Amino acid sequence: MHPLKECYELTAEIIRFFEDEQNDDRDSKISVLQDKLRKRDDLMKKITPPFSDGEQVLGRQLLQLNDRLLQLLNKEKATIQQDITKVKKRKKIHTGYINPYGSLQTDGYFYDKKK
Structure with missing residues (x-):
């Protein structure tokens, strides 16, 4: 099979994987996604011109799928970043309750100099 066709099918598979709501375990989802993206990257490196008319049409469709994939990846990245900020907060x-005097500011101290 031509690498362009394989790349198109793999990209569509990744999008279907993202849109599947049954993938709740984030760690396994990320590991599967990394494997698929690595395979896709290898396939994209194998795509070389010249292209026939059918391959050009498939390439345009692949670009549209790629835009959709980027949207889904950015959405997933945003949710992960939100979760990280929630955990940090x-x-x-929690540390404020454990040690309430640990973060006192020392801005108001005055030092006298004797002459």
């Missing part, structure tokens, strides 16, 4: 609040 919870951690900061």
